[in-house]
Amino acid sequence: MTVHLKDIAAYTGVSIKTVSNVVNGNYEHVGPKTRTLVLEAIKKLNYKPNVAARHLRKAPVGVLAYAFPDLANPYFAEVGEAIVAVANQQGYTVLLDFTSAQRDKELNVLTGLQPHLLDGVILDSHALDLEDIVLNDTQRPIVLLGERLFGASVDHILIDNVAASYTATKHLLSLGKRRIAAIGVQQCRSEAPSLRLQGFIQALTEEGLAVDEALLLEGGLWHRADGAAAMRRLLSLDEPPDAVCCFNDLMALGALSVLNESSYRVPGDIAIIGIDDIEDGRYANPALSTIAPDKHEIARLAVTLLVERIKGTRNGPPECIKAPFRLCPRASTLG
Amino acid sequence: MTVHLKDIAAYTGVSIKTVSNVVNGNYEHVGPKTRTLVLEAIKKLNYKPNVAARHLRKAPVGVLAYAFPDLANPYFAEVGEAIVAVANQQGYTVLLDFTSAQRDKELNVLTGLQPHLLDGVILDSHALDLEDIVLNDTQRPIVLLGERLFGASVDHILIDNVAASYTATKHLLSLGKRRIAAIGVQQCRSEAPSLRLQGFIQALTEEGLAVDEALLLEGGLWHRADGAAAMRRLLSLDEPPDAVCCFNDLMALGALSVLNESSYRVPGDIAIIGIDDIEDGRYANPALSTIAPDKHEIARLAVTLLVERIKGTRNGPPECIKAPFRLCPRASTLG
Incomplete structure (x- = not known):
């Protein structure tokens, strides 16, 4: 028997319009309790949206x-x-x-x-x-x-995002860097930033280093301009970092452009690494170290x-x- | 009256298969004379391909x-x-x-x-x-x-491609550069290279400078690697250029990476300009001069x-x- 929207509505006691909103992902006018109620009913009654579209296939x-x-x-x-x-x-x-x-x-x-x-x-x-x-x-x-x-x-x-940023950070540590910043730390709908932060912190912790909150910077849209802005903030600190792990290459290239215009030498004063291995980084000056996903x-x-x-x-x-x-x-x- | 493939075939005396090949752009098995004959018949009889598709619209x-x-x-x-x-x-x-x-x-x-x-x-x-x-x-x-x-x-x-490369080259000339190379010169299906070469030559000629063929280099796919390869060839000349007009930014960025690894200073020894204004160039070291299409x-x-x-x-x-x-x-x- 085909289950229709009206069956879900009858079962849950909410309007067809509300059921339709949940099915179509329009949650603005649907409270979390109602949403859960409808979703559970959909599962229980085994409702299949777009049966019509299926017949058209x-x-x-x-x-x-x-x-x-x-x-x-x-x-x-x-x-x-x-x-x-x-x-x-x-x-x-x-x-x-x-x-x-x-x-x-x-x-x-x-x-x-x-x-x-x-x-x-x-x-x-x-x-x-x-x-x-x-x-x-x-x-x-x-x-x-x-x-x-x-x-x-x-x-x-x-890819294993925790392992990726862990590997990048271990590389910086292996070069003797100890005051390492991260760019791209933020709350957002993707889990990439938090997974990459996890790998970053894991590498520092293994080395017995504390995480300095002042060295964890957001990265906006993860574009060049965001990396550049974050790098400017890092350089304005009383004690700037000696290395930066950027959670993608675009931010690393933005950060690099700020360092190139500063008196800091790369990598002697501040080393920098990204993630992604975009072609751009291979032609940068200096060429950008990175983690290359296959x-x-x-x-x-x-x-x-x-x-x-x-x-x-x-x-x-x-x-x-x-x-x-x-x-x-x-x-x-x-x- | 609807004209069909067979009408074109009858009119020209070639097979329906051949007419179909011309209509569908499969020219491998159609000689240039036959192709012209069929195309002229198509025009004359006002044949409209894909009438069926039109009805489906x-x-x-x-x-x-x-x-x-x-x-x-x-x-x-x-x-x-x-x-x-x-x-x-x-x-x-x-x-x-x-x-x-x-x-x-x-x-x-x-x-x-x-x-x-x-x-x-x-x-x-x-x-x-x-x-x-x-x-x-x-x-x-x-x-x-x-x-x-x-x-x-x-x-x-x-955009006006002749004017674009003319403007780029005039800019190099205005800085006192006299031995100017071009990267991206080639025969290909696009007319961009030949139009940009035209503007380049026009600017040199106006300044009373001769065009040195040794300074006109091909650019393959117009990628970074092509610009880098061309720049290496220019640096191997007995008399390298004092400026390079690259017909796009990607080649200019490739050329720049070669200069950055050489003993030549940019722009003192060799100045470099591209066309396109991609974001990449704004963050390059040094930042890339360019022509920005709107x-x-x-x-x-x-x-x-x-x-x-x-x-x-x-x-x-x-x-x-x-x-x-x-x-x-x-x-x-x-x-």
């Missing part, structure tokens, strides 16, 4: 989407390039969808676009909630990238799993796979 | 595509970001289509994707022929960006014209509009 069209949050960060362009290359080898066209980390745009790529348009989506989400994924039932397979929505019951590819492996895994789900050759439970990364020490730490 | 779906050739070049990401911003304001979603400058991918965005998927396309083409655009009759409006396919009978937005105006014009064509509020002949640019002198030329 057609043969594969050979098109995948890669939805990513930030066009200004070459990391996503480099991953996108790798995804396009792998997908093309497997006969798929890839459309890139730039979401600005906005919830409505991320929802749009999952459910809003024409139902026949896409066979599947690779989504680096920065705004959706777990329910958005769980409730999504357009039968359009999804592979998640990045540090959010763990337990969303879809395949998920990422972008080709991330792309290969994401496309392969997605295509297998589309073709139905993979039917097991969702997998969460960690792609490898490696330390790339360059002149910004080694001199 | 539905109401607007609120989706535009921006198809661009190179994900590794932030110039296209920055233009794309501006296009997305303007299109969103006007209520449109934008899908980004990365074509790798490949003909089949560019054709795909014009005609191959689901007919109901896209309302219109902004295309920075690096591989299509004029006939591909002229013959395209999916009634999906197109706006062209960049230096190709002039006279394609669709709206076209670009990317927001390019995006605004492209989206506005496209949306007007889609809505039918613009019906006049196609326009070719030049967006403004400006010189941004920074430390790589001014010191």
Whole structure:
């Protein structure tokens, strides 16, 4: 028996409009208690949204989407390039969808676009909630990238973020640096900053070093300008750091530009390292040390799993796979 | 009366297969004479390809595509970001289509994707022929960006490329530089290199300087590595240049990294300038002088014209509009 919105409404005693709001992720006018009530009823009655859309589903069209949050960060362009290359080898066209980390745009790529348009989506989400994924039932397979929505019951590819920043910080410690700052520490919807902070603190703690709160700086949008602003604040301290671990390369490049205009020498006075290994950093002056996620492996895994789900050759439970990364020490730490 | 492929075949005396090849742009097995014959017949008989697709055409779906050739070049990401911003304001979603400058991918965005998927396309083409655009009759409006396919009978937005490199070169001359090299000179399907070379030569000639062929270097894919390789060749000359005009910023950043590792000082020994004003260059060491195309105006014009064509509020002949640019002198030329 097909369960409809009105059945959920009758079961919970809330209006159809409210049930619809929960199903469509419009939580503004729905209190947390009602939301939980409706979500539990949806699970209990085994309600499947978009059954109509499912009946409309057609043969594969050979098109995948890669939805990513930030066009200004070459990391996503480099991953996108790798995804396009792998997908093309497997006969798929890839459309890139730039979401600005906005919830409505991320929802749009999952459910809003024409139902026949896409066979599947690779989504680096920065705004959706777990329910958005769980409730999504357009039968359009999804592979998640990045540090959010763990337990969303879809395949998920990422790197070990704690180990990445731990490795970067250990590298700075191995060079004799002791007063190490971090740029990119913040509360936000992605878990990347807190995981990277965790690895940073772990490395310092293992070395018997205390964490100085004054050396933990936010990084705004994680762009060059944010790294530059944070570096200026660090240089204005009575006791500036002797090294900086930036939680991505763009912030590190911004920080580096401030150091280049200062009287501090890199890496003698202040060493600097990032995470991402974007091409930009390899051509910087001095060249930027970094942690390099294996972008080709991330792309290969994401496309392969997605295509297998589309073709139905993979039917097991969702997998969460960690792609490898490696330390790339360059002149910004080694001199 | 509807003209069919077989009418063209009968009129020209070639096979339907050959006519189909010409219509679909598969020229491998069609000689130039036959191709011209068929194209002339198509014009004369007023053949309209894809009449079937036209009948399938539905109401607007609120989706535009921006198809661009190179994900590794932030110039296209920055233009794309501006296009997305303007299109969103006007209520449109934008899908980004990365074509790798490949003909089949560019054709795909014009005609191959689901007919109901896209309302219109902004295309920075690096591989299509004029006939591909002229013959395209999916009634999906197109706006062209960049230096190709002039006279394609669709709206076209670009900057004055001759004036751009002329301005860059004049800036180097105004600083007393006399032995000026150019990187990015080459034969390719885009006209940007030859237009930029024209402006470069014009500036030298006005100053009474001869063009030294040894100082005109190719630039491969116009990436950082290509600029670096060209700069190494220039430094190996008996008489290296005292300034370099790179035909884009990425090559300039590659060239700069080679100079930073050499004993030459920038800009004292060798000044360097690019074209594009990507953010990367603003944070380089030294900061990169450049020519900044007005990317927001390019995006605004492209989206506005496209949306007007889609809505039918613009019906006049196609326009070719030049967006403004400006010189941004920074430390790589001014010191």
